[in-house]
Amino acid sequence: xxxxxxxxxxxxxxxxxxxxxxxxxxxxWGLMEMINFAHGEFMMLGMFGxxxxxxxxxxxxxxxxxxxxxxxxGVGVLVYRLLMRRVQRGEIFTQIFATVGxxxxxxxxxxxxxxxxxxxxxxxxxxxxxxxxxxxxxxRIGVPLLVGGLIALALFLILxxxxxxxxxxxxxxxxxxxxxxxxxxxxxxxxxYAVAWGLGTALVAVAGVILANFFAVYPQAGLSFxxxxxxxxxxxxxxxxxGTLMAALLVGVVQSVxxxxxxxxxxxxxxxxxxxxxGLFRPQGLFGRF
Amino acid sequence: MAWVAAALVALLYPxxxxxxxxxxxETVGFLxxxxxxxxxxxxIIGGWAGQFDFGPNIFFAIGAYTAALLFIHLxxxxxxxxxxxxxxxxxxxxxxxxxxxxxxxxxxAIATVAMWMIAQPIGATWELIxxxxxxxxxxxxxxxxAHGMLTMEFAGRGKGLGFYYLALLLFALTLWGARAVExxxxxxxxxxxxxxxxxxxxxGIDSRLYKVIARCLMAAVFAAGGVLYGFWALAVFPDxxxxxxxxxxxxxxxxxxxxxxxxxxVLGSIILIPISQLMTATLGAGPLAGRGIDIIIYGAVIMxxxxxxxxxxxxxxxxxxxGRLLGRAPAQPAKG
Amino acid sequence: xxxxxxxxxxxxRFGGLVANRDVSLVIEPGEIVGLIGPNGAGKTTLFNxxxxxxxxxxxxxxxxxxxxxxxxxxxxxxxxIARTWQVVRSFGRMTALENVMCGALRRTxxxxxxxARALELMAFxxxxxxxxxxxAGLTLADKKRLEITRALAxxxxxxxxxxxxxxxxxxxxxxxxxxxxxxxxxxGLAICVVExxxxxxxxxxxxxxxxxxxxxxxxxxxxxxxxxxxxxxAYLGDRYRARA
Numbered sequence: 001x002x003x004x005x006x007x008x009x010x011x012x013x014x015x016x017x018x019x020x021x022x023x024x025x026x027x028x029w030g031l032m033e034m035i036n037f038a039h040g041e042f043m044m045l046g047m048f049g050x051x052x053x054x055x056x057x058x059x060x061x062x063x064x065x066x067x068x069x070x071x072x073x074g075v076g077v078l079v080y081r082l083l084m085r086r087v088q089r090g091e092i093f094t095q096i097f098a099t100v101g102x103x104x105x106x107x108x109x110x111x112x113x114x115x116x117x118x119x120x121x122x123x124x125x126x127x128x129x130x131x132x133x134x135x136x137x138x139x140r141i142g143v144p145l146l147v148g149g150l151i152a153l154a155l156f157l158i159l160x161x162x163x164x165x166x167x168x169x170x171x172x173x174x175x176x177x178x179x180x181x182x183x184x185x186x187x188x189x190x191x192x193y194a195v196a197w198g199l200g201t202a203l204v205a206v207a208g209v210i211l212a213n214f215f216a217v218y219p220q221a222g223l224s225f226x227x228x229x230x231x232x233x234x235x236x237x238x239x240x241x242x243g244t245l246m247a248a249l250l251v252g253v254v255q256s257v258x259x260x261x262x263x264x265x266x267x268x269x270x271x272x273x274x275x276x277x278x279g280l281f282r283p284q285g286l287f288g289r290f
Numbered sequence: 291m292a293w294v295a296a297a298l299v300a301l302l303y304p305x306x307x308x309x310x311x312x313x314x315x316e317t318v319g320f321l322x323x324x325x326x327x328x329x330x331x332x333x334i335i336g337g338w339a340g341q342f343d344f345g346p347n348i349f350f351a352i353g354a355y356t357a358a359l360l361f362i363h364l365x366x367x368x369x370x371x372x373x374x375x376x377x378x379x380x381x382x383x384x385x386x387x388x389x390x391x392x393x394x395x396x397x398x399a400i401a402t403v404a405m406w407m408i409a410q411p412i413g414a415t416w417e418l419i420x421x422x423x424x425x426x427x428x429x430x431x432x433x434x435x436a437h438g439m440l441t442m443e444f445a446g447r448g449k450g451l452g453f454y455y456l457a458l459l460l461f462a463l464t465l466w467g468a469r470a471v472e473x474x475x476x477x478x479x480x481x482x483x484x485x486x487x488x489x490x491x492x493x494g495i496d497s498r499l500y501k502v503i504a505r506c507l508m509a510a511v512f513a514a515g516g517v518l519y520g521f522w523a524l525a526v527f528p529d530x531x532x533x534x535x536x537x538x539x540x541x542x543x544x545x546x547x548x549x550x551x552x553x554x555x556v557l558g559s560i561i562l563i564p565i566s567q568l569m570t571a572t573l574g575a576g577p578l579a580g581r582g583i584d585i586i587i588y589g590a591v592i593m594x595x596x597x598x599x600x601x602x603x604x605x606x607x608x609x610x611x612x613g614r615l616l617g618r619a620p621a622q623p624a625k626g
Numbered sequence: 627x628x629x630x631x632x633x634x635x636x637x638x639r640f641g642g643l644v645a646n647r648d649v650s651l652v653i654e655p656g657e658i659v660g661l662i663g664p665n666g667a668g669k670t671t672l673f674n675x676x677x678x679x680x681x682x683x684x685x686x687x688x689x690x691x692x693x694x695x696x697x698x699x700x701x702x703x704x705x706x707i708a709r710t711w712q713v714v715r716s717f718g719r720m721t722a723l724e725n726v727m728c729g730a731l732r733r734t735x736x737x738x739x740x741x742a743r744a745l746e747l748m749a750f751x752x753x754x755x756x757x758x759x760x761x762a763g764l765t766l767a768d769k770k771r772l773e774i775t776r777a778l779a780x781x782x783x784x785x786x787x788x789x790x791x792x793x794x795x796x797x798x799x800x801x802x803x804x805x806x807x808x809x810x811x812x813x814g815l816a817i818c819v820v821e822x823x824x825x826x827x828x829x830x831x832x833x834x835x836x837x838x839x840x841x842x843x844x845x846x847x848x849x850x851x852x853x854x855x856x857x858x859x860a861y862l863g864d865r866y867r868a869r870a
Contacts, residue, residue: 078539087596091602094601097596104585107585163398234396263411270407275400276404276405280390
């Protein structure tokens with residue numbers, strides 16, 4: 001039983017981080033229905049940014065989070081303006097094609113500059129807390145991961161409020177639901193898409209910055225997170241940001257519990273198996289609106 | 291007229307390389323044909339039925355493993371194995387796909403990815419197929435060209451040429467089959483489901499059934515491709531046959547060429563694969579090797595093509611250009 | 627001989643809203659029935675329940691006596707009910723001819739005969755010459771005509787027309803009415819027409835059924851219904867509340 005509870009606790013913490021990785025995709029894909037194969041690569045860039053600034057300037061990732069978010073926001077907008085806006089004119093499959101190219105470009109760009117060696121962020125607030133634990137009964141909760149998770153949760157909630165409660169968020173949702181109608185009320189879809197890309201990219205990069213405290217930083221780190229993020233957004237349901245959070249927590253727990261009882265190779269298989277199972281009963285995900 | 295020319299080029303392509311000994315280019319041709327064939331198969335579910343299928347490689351793997359097992363344990367000839375592989379693949383496809391046809395659009399897409407994610411650890415650990423240790427296909431060397439064509443067993447010198455023509459044969463069969471489907475009731479019904487699923491149901495089309503049929507046709511093609519690949523590689527490893535490239539590459543080829551049109555898969559393959567091979571050969575080797583420069587450029591090229599021609603390269607006015615090249619004045623604005 | 631279509635106490639709710647309450651009606655083979663009522667009366671919901679796009683929460687729908695209350699959309703079409711939609715639908719990326727062929731392929735498996743039938747029907751409904759136009763490029767009037775043609779190609783016994791005249795100019799409307807008359811005259815099917823435009827429905831129908839706030843208000847020959855005070859009140863905006 002303890003093993004199970006520990007696994008659940010670990011899974012929930014990971015789930016919070018997954019939520020932050022996925023929420024960027026919720027905006028780009030879950031709301032705007034644009035496919036980005038390179039989503040995880042932006043996360044990886046965030047990781048490298050954090051590592052780079054830590055090693056060269058000694059900045060704590062929690063500090064460099066802010067400038068990196070701003071920079072990656074710009075990158076996202078740039079990607080939209082230069083590439084995705086043109087690609088939108090075609091079939092949706094072209095978006096996959098284009099972002100596969102982006103994926104190759106970014107990943108190998110980083111390989112060219114930094115090689116595929118593993119890097120680590122060694123000195124930071126969160127790594128400094130390593131070893132500190134909170135104990136609830138028989139369950140040990142590592143403080144660093146908890147703090148990381150709580151930061152992720154805070155950012156997630158800020159975004160939720162932004163999308164759900166502000167005029168801007170409403171405009172974004174309006175564009176997602178009916179582009180032409182949105183135009184009729186004076187919303188400029190191009191601007192909405194660009195901002196969505198900016199926000200989505202910034203958020204996943206910030207997730208990468210936080211993750212850099214716990215995981216190895218290397219160019220190929222992104223793809224597995226990309227696939228998981230897509231599953232999380234779909235599981236949570238399109239158009240529902242809270243759904244993404246719920247789904248992320250569920251995925252974290254399923255992975256963690258699976259790894260506790262089965263060979264770790266089956267972690268993701270169980271996650272995706274759950275997706276199909278849930279999908280059969282709720283074809284629009286847990287909280288999907290469309 | 292263009293078809294005849296293309297057929298001739300395809301038939302004669304390897305000859306100069308055979309003479310000069312540059313077998314590598316025959317292999318490139320093999321890969322182009324294999325991917326074009328898979329692209330045509332994927333186009334049935336993706337281009338015609340309009341469903342987002344991002345996990346076709348499970349059928350590629352099922353095909354390769356089935357034929358390998360039949361060869362190793364029952365001594366079945368590769369072509370019989372191919373038949374068996376197609377049957378197994380289609381049955382499995384029908385069974386796993388029908389339930390998820392409840393899911394629409396992107397949700398269906400993730401379900402297909404889910405199948406792939408579930409297949410991976412199964413492939414790596416299932417004893418019957420030797421898990422990650424892989425299955426080796428022991429092929430007898432020394433048969434001639436004709437023998438090779440009948441058994442897919444080529445070894446040594448004749449391998450490049452032999453597999454090129456095997457691929458060409460399977461590609462031609464797939465193309466012919468796809469054209470037949472396109473013109474049949476199935477072709478109409480697939481496109482109706484794509485254009486307006488509820489409207490299609492309103493005129494009596496069982497959309498779930500036809501989505502399954504479309505996917506099964508794709509599964510058959512991928513299975514055949516997997517068999518070809520298995521006998522070429524002489525081994526079937528789970529991480530090779532379930533590799534992400536077998537998902538993306540055929541789809542990219544179709545999209546680059548032009549979704550929904552048979553020529554698209556061919557055009558896309560002809561463009562994408564040689565470019566990537568060329569990049570690897572020039573920039574991926576020598577002093578810049580290992581730094582991924584070739585793939586960076588490849589990625590950039592892909593983005594350029596996608597941004598420049600989001601509807602595929604078939605949408606370019608090829609006929610007009612061909613006309614001008616041959617000295618004819620453009621008669622009328624190019625259609626489409 | 628049982629009626630072609632029987633709707634028995636059909637009730638359909640969407641959350642707290644009762645879109646159809648206890649609606650019963652009958653359609654005989656070969657008759658044209660008008661279904662009218664103010665906006666929000668539940669006409670399209672009833673059509674959706676009959677055609678299988680939705681299923682009634684209570685009550686039954688019978689075609690030739692057989693219960694089709696929970697049959698899916700495509701099965702209902704195969705059994706002989708075809709419909710058009712309130713917002714016109716077509717297979718935009720296929721040509722007009724291909725659209726109709728999709729309908730014709732309901733009754734034959736071979737493309738050749740389907741094409742012949744489609745050509746025939748397009749000539750019949752006045753779409754000759756537009757066979758190769760992509761459906762998305764047709765005018766609204768032609769799109770509606772195409773939708774009807776496509777529905778006819780499935781050889782239905784009952785055709786449900788959901789506001790087939792909305793959005794049309796007076797000339798287009800007159801042409802559409804003429805088409806419905808011709809369809810009825812020469813193909814002999816039963817037709818149920820949902821319409822707002824009184825000048826269209828009244829002359830066309832043998833019988834008119836009036837819905838209001840989800841309930842059947844009255845039914846009868848057009849002239850009677852038009853004079854019925856309750857119907858006039860319902861349309862003129864005075865709140866008419868049916869006793870529960």
